[in-house]
Amino acid sequence: MSKQVARHDLLERVTEYIGDDLLKVEQIFSDELATDHEFVADIQYHVSRFRGKRLRPILMLLTAKALGEVKHDHMVLAAVVEMIHTATLVHDDVLDDAATRRHVATVNSRWNNETSVLYGDYLFTHAFHLASSLDSTLGCRLIGQATNVVCVGELSQINERGNSELSEEHYLRIIDQKTAELCALSCRLGALFGDADEDIVNSMDCYGRSLGIAFQIADDILDVIGEEEDMGKTLGSDLQKQKLTLPLIRLLEQLGEAEAAQVREILAQPNEETGAALKPYFARCEAIEYAHHRAIEFAQEARQQIEKLPDSEATQILADVAEFAVNRNF
Amino acid sequence: MSKQVARHDLLERVTEYIGDDLLKVEQIFSDELATDHEFVADIQYHVSRFRGKRLRPILMLLTAKALGEVKHDHMVLAAVVEMIHTATLVHDDVLDDAATRRHVATVNSRWNNETSVLYGDYLFTHAFHLASSLDSTLGCRLIGQATNVVCVGELSQINERGNSELSEEHYLRIIDQKTAELCALSCRLGALFGDADEDIVNSMDCYGRSLGIAFQIADDILDVIGEEEDMGKTLGSDLQKQKLTLPLIRLLEQLGEAEAAQVREILAQPNEETGAALKPYFARCEAIEYAHHRAIEFAQEARQQIEKLPDSEATQILADVAEFAVNRNF
Numbered sequence: 001m002s003k004q005v006a007r008h009d010l011l012e013r014v015t016e017y018i019g020d021d022l023l024k025v026e027q028i029f030s031d032e033l034a035t036d037h038e039f040v041a042d043i044q045y046h047v048s049r050f051r052g053k054r055l056r057p058i059l060m061l062l063t064a065k066a067l068g069e070v071k072h073d074h075m076v077l078a079a080v081v082e083m084i085h086t087a088t089l090v091h092d093d094v095l096d097d098a099a100t101r102r103h104v105a106t107v108n109s110r111w112n113n114e115t116s117v118l119y120g121d122y123l124f125t126h127a128f129h130l131a132s133s134l135d136s137t138l139g140c141r142l143i144g145q146a147t148n149v150v151c152v153g154e155l156s157q158i159n160e161r162g163n164s165e166l167s168e169e170h171y172l173r174i175i176d177q178k179t180a181e182l183c184a185l186s187c188r189l190g191a192l193f194g195d196a197d198e199d200i201v202n203s204m205d206c207y208g209r210s211l212g213i214a215f216q217i218a219d220d221i222l223d224v225i226g227e228e229e230d231m232g233k234t235l236g237s238d239l240q241k242q243k244l245t246l247p248l249i250r251l252l253e254q255l256g257e258a259e260a261a262q263v264r265e266i267l268a269q270p271n272e273e274t275g276a277a278l279k280p281y282f283a284r285c286e287a288i289e290y291a292h293h294r295a296i297e298f299a300q301e302a303r304q305q306i307e308k309l310p311d312s313e314a315t316q317i318l319a320d321v322a323e324f325a326v327n328r329n330f
Numbered sequence: 331m332s333k334q335v336a337r338h339d340l341l342e343r344v345t346e347y348i349g350d351d352l353l354k355v356e357q358i359f360s361d362e363l364a365t366d367h368e369f370v371a372d373i374q375y376h377v378s379r380f381r382g383k384r385l386r387p388i389l390m391l392l393t394a395k396a397l398g399e400v401k402h403d404h405m406v407l408a409a410v411v412e413m414i415h416t417a418t419l420v421h422d423d424v425l426d427d428a429a430t431r432r433h434v435a436t437v438n439s440r441w442n443n444e445t446s447v448l449y450g451d452y453l454f455t456h457a458f459h460l461a462s463s464l465d466s467t468l469g470c471r472l473i474g475q476a477t478n479v480v481c482v483g484e485l486s487q488i489n490e491r492g493n494s495e496l497s498e499e500h501y502l503r504i505i506d507q508k509t510a511e512l513c514a515l516s517c518r519l520g521a522l523f524g525d526a527d528e529d530i531v532n533s534m535d536c537y538g539r540s541l542g543i544a545f546q547i548a549d550d551i552l553d554v555i556g557e558e559e560d561m562g563k564t565l566g567s568d569l570q571k572q573k574l575t576l577p578l579i580r581l582l583e584q585l586g587e588a589e590a591a592q593v594r595e596i597l598a599q600p601n602e603e604t605g606a607a608l609k610p611y612f613a614r615c616e617a618i619e620y621a622h623h624r625a626i627e628f629a630q631e632a633r634q635q636i637e638k639l640p641d642s643e644a645t646q647i648l649a650d651v652a653e654f655a656v657n658r659n660f
Contacts, residue, residue, distance in 0.1 A: 037482055039489045091447050114488050117421050117447055121454065122481040128458040129474025132467045140470050144459025151452040152367060158444050159369045 010317070010324050017313055018061045021070045025057050028079040032130045033123075043119050047090065055215070056081045056186040058321070063190025063204050066306070066314035073193045077139055080131045081186050084147055087123035088154070090116055139189065146185040153177025157243060164252065164264045166244040172213065175220075180212025200309075207305035207318070214298035215325045220245035221291050222328070224275070224282075239274045242267060246294060251278075251287035295326040340647070340654050347643055348391045351400045355387045358409040362460045363453075373449050377420065385545070386411045386516040388651070393520025393534050396636070396644035403523045407469055410461045411516050414477055417453035418484070420446055469519065476515040483507025487573060494582065494594045496574040502543065505550075510542030530639075537635035537648070544628035545655045550575035551621050552658070554605065555612075569604045572597060576624060581608075581617035625656040 015022075030048075035041055057078035064070045094116045124147075131140045156174045160166050187208030191201040223238045224247050238245050248267070252260050259281065266277050282288055302322040309315045345352075360378075365371055387408035394400045424446045454477075461470045486504050490496050517538035521531040553568045554577050568575050578597070582590050589611065596607050612618055632652040639645045 035482070037486065040482060040485055043485075088451075091451060094443065094447055112488075113424065113443070115485070117424055117450075118481060118484045118488060120447075120451075121418075121421060122478070122485065124451065124454050125474060125477035125481055128461075128470065129478055132470035132474050134467065137462045137464065137467050137470065140458065140462035140467065144455060144462050147455035148452070148459055151448060151455055152365070152370060154448045155370055155373075155445070155452065156367065158442075158448060 007324060007328065010320055013313075013317055013320075014058055014062075017317060018058070018065060018070070021061050021075060022054065022057060025054075025061070025075045025078045025082070028075055028130070029082060032079065032083070032126050040119075040122070043115060047086065047119070052089075054082060055321075056085055056182055059183060059186040059208055059211075059318075060190040062314045062318050062321075063187045064194045066309050066312055066318060067191055067194040067196045067200065069194075071193060073134055073139070074190060076130060076134060077143075077189045077193065078186070080127045080139070080143060081182055081189070083123050083127035083130065084143070084150075085182055087120045087127065088150060090120040090123065092154075094120075138192075142185065142189060142192075146181050149177050149181045153179070153181065160244070162242040162268070164244060164267055166249060168246065168249050171244065171246055171249055175213055175216040176209065179216040180209045183212030183215070184208035203305045203308065207302045207322075210298045210302035210305065211322050211325055214295045214302065214322065217246050217291055217295040217298065218326050218328060221247055221288060221295070224248070224278070225288060239267070239278075240270045242270060246291040247282070247287045248278075250290045251281060251285065254285040254287060255281060292326065299323065299326045337654060337658065340650055343643075343647055343650075344388055344392075347647060348388070348395060348400070351391050351405060352384065352387060355384075355391070355405045355408045355412070358405055358460070359412060362409065362413070362456050370449075370452070373445060377416065377449070382419075384412060385651075386415055386512055389513060389516040389538055389541075389648075390520040392644045392648050392651075393517045394524045396639050396642055396648060397521055397524040397526045397530065399524075401523060403464055403469070404520060406460060406464060407473075407519045407523065408516070410457045410469070410473060411512055411519070413453050413457035413460065414473070414480075415512055417450045417457065418480060420450040420453065422484075424450075468522075472515060472519065472522075476511050479507050479511045483509070483511065490574070492572040492598070494574060494597055496579060498576065498579050501574065501576055501579055505543055505546040506539065509546040510539045513542030513545070514538035533635045533638065537632045537652075540628045540632035540635065541652050541655055544625045544632065544652065547576050547621055547625040547628065548656050548658060551577055551618060551625070554578070554608070555618060569597070569608075570600045572600060576621040577612070577617045578608075580620045581611060581615065584615040584617060585611060622656065629653065629656045 033044055035044070060074055060078040060081065061070050064074045094113055128140065128143070131143050134140075153174050153176070157178060160170070160174065184205045185208070187204035188201055191204040196204070220238065223245065244267075248263075252263060255263060263278065263281055266274060299322040302325075303319050306315055306318050309318075363374055365374070390404055390408040390411065391400050394404045424443055458470065458473070461473050464470075483504050483506070487508060490500070490504070514535045515538070517534035518531055521534040526534070550568065553575065574597075578593075582593060585593060593608065593611055596604060629652040632655075633649050636645055636648050639648075
């Protein structure tokens with residue numbers, strides 16, 4: 001219960017500190033997507049209801065504040081990165097066949113696959129269009145580079161589906177690409193467009209990357225053990241899609257050969273009972289705890305990167321975001 | 331038969347005239363997509379086998395030649411536009427569930443929906459990344475704008491699916507957005523990066539737009555009456571997906587109320603026999619001929635736009651491309 005309050009406190013501090021800037025980012029975001037086409041506006045409104053924590057804009061703006069002030073370019077870039085993130089969420093829903101995200105039916109289940117694919121494209125191209133409104137091509141280039149990496153991560157994940165031999169190292173590489181890259185980019189752009197020195201830019205990139213990895217590991221743990229009602233989205237989808245995540249990788253490493261073979265068999269034929277079928281195996285070893293421990297390590301790495309920043313409310317919140325990343329609903 | 335030879339002649343003239351530049355565009359295209367990831371390279375190689383006529387790069391390079399010379403920026407932009415076009419084709423295959431494109435199994439049928447969606451995204455983001463390698467944001471901005479329009483066209487098409495009351499005007503607006511926009515953009519960029527005057531830039535935009543519309547109407551006619559073996563792709567998919575195209579719009583206008591109602595019933599329950607079931611209705615009125623006539627009108631409009639250009643082999647070929655657009659396989 002106290003953890004929930006901590007989350008609420010954190011949100012309140014963020015809102016108090018950079019709420020006005022976040023609203024401006026929202027305005028830029030919706031101005032870019034404004035449309036006369038009623039059916040596009042319809043999808044838009046619907047998607048706006050399941051947009052999430054705004055983690056990436058928050059990271060960009062906090063970084064800017066920690067190193068100086070929030071400029072117009074920061075707000076444009078924050079809207080761009082959030083738009084790209086939203087595009088990947090919309091396309092992920094096609095991939096996952098997810099029926100619910102943030103308590104709202106996904107585009108995919110409300111309309112159809114076609115609409116999801118095209119609306120995701122619409123978000124991608126508007127994001128790059130918005131990025132090109134800046135004076136230099138630097139933003140476009142860095143955003144293009146990072147999004148290239150995200151796509152490789154997503155393709156790798158599909159390619160490794162059903163591979164029950166996936167190593168922790170390979171898993172970490174994939175989540176680095178598909179999730180952490182945009183977090184790293186947000187912090188990098190925050191620092192770069194705040195005219196920070198190269199080593200600070202690199203530290204902020206590392207902060208964002210470690211934080212992103214910590215967040216994703218925590219998400220992957222919740223997908224295995226969380227309750228759908230708390231999370232507001234379809235859980236267990238990693239199991240259904242035969243995506244091996246850290247808790248499972250560790251579980252397979254820890255079990256004896258015979259039991260590991262049983263687990264592999266369960267994983268190979270996913271159904272509604274898969275989560276329940278795995279429970280006794282998880283109870284027998286500390287795979288969840290191990291994954292949580294790794295997430296905490298990455299969150300610590302993130303915090304170390306910002307130790308050299310001047311002490312400020314921004315820096316404090318960045319440290320607390322890293323704490324929050326690994327202490328959500330468990 | 332003579333029409334087939336004319337096509338071959340046209341290709342030969344294009345190759346002789348701008349073949350070297352087209353090869354450089356290909357090189358830029360594949361350099362941008364080069365990857366160490368074997369499974370990405372696999373998809374890449376596969377997609378490269380069904381890439382098509384390279385119409386958009388050809389339009390851009392011919393425009394550049396007609397107004398001066400082909401510069402490095404032209405070749406980069408040609409690769410960008412072709413990459414975006416390829417991305418839309420890959421995503422179209424998800425939408426169409428098309429099994430074959432250019433005699434090769436589509437990404438979608440060879441791999442799966444997920445891979446198609448993600449590989450399309452990979453192409454989109456690499457395209458924008460490549461565009462950002464230019465000195466100014468102008469290319470990024472125009473490409474972003476045009477791609478925004480393409481997405482709206484595609485979304486409109488989905489939204490109008492099953493609407494058997496679609497008007498010719500609305501149909502033309504949709505194909506203007508989803509197809510003609512990138513042709514117009516190619517010619518616009520060709521002129522703009524060749525330092526042409528504003529009125530020439532606009533004329534070239536109009537040439538590309540009219541040509542694109544002519545091409546799409548011709549394609550839509552072929553989808554209704556063509557033979558799959560000639561076309562090398564799955565036909566009749568417009569009928570299966572309940573997309574109303576110009577031949578059908580005209581057919582419904584020309585038939586009496588009773589027969590139009592019969593056709594609407596046939597269209598509302600698409601199956602393998604739909605094409606055959608429509609044949610007697612098409613035989614009774616001149617809907618195909620009308621659509622062909624409209625395509626020819628747009629091709630003529632295209633040709634008129636380039637009358638003011640200095641006479642050259644480039645201008646000649648641009649005129650012949652407009653002729654070819656409406657005289658393919660019928």
